[in-house]
Amino acid sequence: MKNLKITILIVLILCTYQNFAQQTPAPEQKTGISIEGAVAHLGNGEVIENSLIMFENGKLTFVGSANARIARTGTVIDAKGKHVYPGFIATCTSLGLIEVDAVRATNDKAEIGDITPHVRSLIAYNAESRVVESMRPNGVLLGQVSPKGGTISGTSSVMQFDAWNWEDAAVKVDDGIHLNWPESFKQGRWWLGEDRAYKPNKDYPEETAKIENFLKSAKAYSKGKETKNNQAYGATQGLFQGTQKLYVYADGEKEILDAVTALKNIGVKHIVLVGGYDAHKITEFLKQHQVSVLVRAPHNLPKHEDDDYDLPYRLPKILSDAGLLVAIQNIDAMNFQNRNLPFYAGQIAQQGMSPEKALEMITSNPAKILGIDQTYGTLEVGKSATLFISEGDALDMRTNRLTKAFIDGRDISLETHQTQLWKRYMGKYEGK
Numbered sequence: 001m002k003n004l005k006i007t008i009l010i011v012l013i014l015c016t017y018q019n020f021a022q023q024t025p026a027p028e029q030k031t032g033i034s035i036e037g038a039v040a041h042l043g044n045g046e047v048i049e050n051s052l053i054m055f056e057n058g059k060l061t062f063v064g065s066a067n068a069r070i071a072r073t074g075t076v077i078d079a080k081g082k083h084v085y086p087g088f089i090a091t092c093t094s095l096g097l098i099e100v101d102a103v104r105a106t107n108d109k110a111e112i113g114d115i116t117p118h119v120r121s122l123i124a125y126n127a128e129s130r131v132v133e134s135m136r137p138n139g140v141l142l143g144q145v146s147p148k149g150g151t152i153s154g155t156s157s158v159m160q161f162d163a164w165n166w167e168d169a170a171v172k173v174d175d176g177i178h179l180n181w182p183e184s185f186k187q188g189r190w191w192l193g194e195d196r197a198y199k200p201n202k203d204y205p206e207e208t209a210k211i212e213n214f215l216k217s218a219k220a221y222s223k224g225k226e227t228k229n230n231q232a233y234g235a236t237q238g239l240f241q242g243t244q245k246l247y248v249y250a251d252g253e254k255e256i257l258d259a260v261t262a263l264k265n266i267g268v269k270h271i272v273l274v275g276g277y278d279a280h281k282i283t284e285f286l287k288q289h290q291v292s293v294l295v296r297a298p299h300n301l302p303k304h305e306d307d308d309y310d311l312p313y314r315l316p317k318i319l320s321d322a323g324l325l326v327a328i329q330n331i332d333a334m335n336f337q338n339r340n341l342p343f344y345a346g347q348i349a350q351q352g353m354s355p356e357k358a359l360e361m362i363t364s365n366p367a368k369i370l371g372i373d374q375t376y377g378t379l380e381v382g383k384s385a386t387l388f389i390s391e392g393d394a395l396d397m398r399t400n401r402l403t404k405a406f407i408d409g410r411d412i413s414l415e416t417h418q419t420q421l422w423k424r425y426m427g428k429y430e431g432k
Contacts, residue, residue: 023133023413023415025162025163025164025168025410025412026162026407026410026411026412026413027410028058028409028410029055029056029057029058029385029406029408029409029410029411031056031073031074031075032054032055032056032061032073032074032075033054033055033056033073033074033075033077033385033406033409033411034052034053034054034072034073034074034075034076034077035051035052035053035054035077035079035084035389035404036051036052036053036066036072036076036077036078036079036080037050037051037066037078037079037080037081037082038051038053038079038080038081038082038083038084038389039051039082039083039084040053040063040083040084040379041083041084041085041086041356041359041379041394042063042086042378042379042380043085043086043359043360043363043364043377043378043379044360044364044378044380045354045356045357045360046356047356048063048064048065050065050066050067051063051064051065051066051084052064052065052066052068052070052072053084053379053387054070054072054073055385055406055409056073056074056409057409058384058385058408058409058410059382059383059384059385059409060379060380060381060382060383060384060385061073061381062381063379063380063381077389077404079389082389082390082391082392082403083389083390083391083392083393083394084379084387084388084389084390085139085359085363085387085388085390085394086363086364086376086377086378086379086386086387087139087140087141087142087363087376087386087387087388087405087407088138088139088140088141088142088341088342088362088363088394089140089141089142089143089144089327089362089363089366089367089370089376089377090135090140090142090143090144090329090330090338090341090366091143091144091294091327091329091366091369091370092144092146092156092178092247092274092294092329093143093144093145093146093329093330093338094145094146094147094148095129095131095132095135095143095145095159095161095338096124096125096126096127096129096131096132096143096145096159096169097121097124097125097126097145097147098131099126099129099130099131111147111149111150111154113150114150114151114152115150115151115152115210115211115214115232116147116150116152116153116154116232117152117154117155117177117218117232117235117236118154118155118231118232118234118235119147119153119154119155120154120155120157120174121145121146121147121154121155121156121157122145122155122157122166122170122173122174123166124147124166125145125157125159125166125169126166127163127164127165127166127168127169130416130417132161133161133416133417134339134416134417134418135161135338135339136161136162136402136405136412136413136414136416137339137402137414137416137418137419138339138340138341138342138394138400138402139342139388139390139394139400139402139405140161140338140339140341140342141160141161141162141386141388141405141407141412142158142159142160142161142171142372142376142386142407143158143159143161143338144156144157144158144159144175144176144366144370145157145158145159146176146178146247147178148178150180151179151180151182151207151210151211152177152178152179152180152211152214153178153179153180154177154178155174155176155177155178155235155244156174156175156176156177156178156247157170157171157172157173157174157175158170158171158172158175158370158372159171160386160407160408161407162407162410162412162413171372171375171376172370172371172372174238174244175244175245175370175371176244176245176246176247176272176370177235177236177238177239177244177245177246177247178247178249178274179211179246179247179248179249179259180249181208181211181248181249181250181255181258181259182201182203182204182207182208182211182255183201183204183252183255184200184201184204184252184254184255184258185198185199185200185201185252186198186199186201187199208258208262211262212262212266214232215236215239215263215266215268216266217233218232218233218236218237218239218240219236219240219266219267221233221234221237222237222240239268239269239270240267240268240269241269242269242270244270245270245271245272245369245371246263246268246270246271246272247272247274247294248260248263248271248272248273248274249274249275250273250274250275250276251275251276251277251278251303252277252278253278253281253282256273256276256278256279256282256286257282257285259271260273260285260286260289260291264289270290271289271291272291272292272293272294272369273286273291273292273293273294274293274294274296274329275294275295275296276293276294276295276296276315276319277296277303277312277315279293279295279315279319279324280315280318280319280322283319283322283323283324284322286324287322287323287324291324292324292325292326292327292368292369293319293324293325293326293327294326294327294328294329294366294369295315295316295319295326295327295328295329296312296328296329296330297312297328297329297330297337297340297344298312298313298315298316298328298344298347298348298351299312299313299340299344299347300312310351313347313348313350313351314351314352316328316348316353316358316361317348317351317352317353320353320357320361325365325368325369326361326365327361327362327365327366327369328341328344328345328348328361328362329341329366330344340397341362342362342394342395342400343395343396343397343400344362345358345359345361345362345395346358346393346395346396346397348361349395355393355395358395359395363377363378364377364378365377384407384408384409385406385408385409386406386407386408387405387406388402388404388405388406389402389403389404389405390402390403391403402414
């Protein structure tokens with residue numbers, strides 16, 4: 001009986017591994033690769049119609065015209081009629097921290113506690129996540145993995161999406177801390193029978209004072225002679241030294257003004273606004289304080305009844321035209337919908353923004369905001385060969401069909417559980 005139980009346990013473990021394990025990560029690049037003839041979208045606004053992209057040892061060695069008199073190295077990929085892009089970058093995402101919402105054991109996106117800057121998403125990241133794996137066929141190859149919940153949620157890290165473990169996946173460790181600024185007005189909880197109208201938040205002064213007092217104490221901690229280690233205070237020191245950014249989640253005009261003013265007065269060096277629904281009303285203020293903006297998914301409905309119906313669609317362009325550094329993300333969407341990131345950029349391109357400018361909002365701009373632009377975000381000599389080949393326009397869901405993708409020069413798999421199902425059922429119906 002005991003042996004039978006052990007056998008059943010082993011079978012269950014093997015079945016679980018088969019159902020949940022990601023494909024084996026791609027090996028290191030061993031030979032040079034040349035991609036010839038594609039339309040290259042460099043991610044910085046430039047386009048090369050008939051391009052030659054070459055890379056060795058994971059680094060780009062040539063980016064230019066296919067007419068250039070230069071010897072092709074290693075494997076040559078004929079990409080005539082196709083398009084090449086730098087890998088897309090998701091920001092403020094819980095990818096790799098949650099697999100199934102209803103299964104608590106797979107949910108590590110939030111920890112107990114209200115102010116937990118020392119909670120690191122890095123060590124909770126699941127490199128074998130099937131949700132993460134499903135991002136790659138749409139060109140989303142990197143992401144800023146951040147914890148959620150509470151007032152100060154914790155510390156994020158930037159990861160690449162083809163790795164054995166979190167150590168291999170890490171691109172930039174502990175890049176920033178995430179703060180949910182309180183709302184000055186709150187809507188009644190209809191599910192509890194409360195009035196749904198917005199009313200002043202009586203606790204707003206107390207809630208904001210709590211944040212300010214914590215950060216003031218954290219700043220003083222670095223200057224004191226206290227020998228006892230305080231993990232929460234210690235985790236914030238990069239905010240005052242300029243080595244980390246503070247990602248502030250706020251939408252209302254008052255909340256944005258209060259947050260930026262208070263945080264700058266305390267001594268926080270770099271602030272990134274996440275959401276920023278009313279940011280278009282105070283662009284000069286944001287420019288004055290050098291605040292970048294990660295705009296929520298532009299597929300959202302307007303927040304207020306008297307807003308223009310298309311304000312969420314136009315907001316990224318409005319902020320960009322005002323001179324702010326802007327990228328787009330989808331914190332409001334379900335975790336798996338990060339794969340729709342290129343189509344959000346495609347939506348922006350239909351609001352008067354050029355497609356290449358829209359592309360920057362998921363490539364070079366997030367790379368600059370995350371502080372990884374020296375290596376990722378654009379196709380330039382010396383940078384990482386993190387890129388993909390698409391049959392058509394990658395911002396259009398009808399033509400975003402990847403044929404090849406590389407992370408740091410490694411030829412990664414584009415097969416996922418979902419692509420397998422797609423092929424299976426396409427075969428069923430095409431066979432009729």
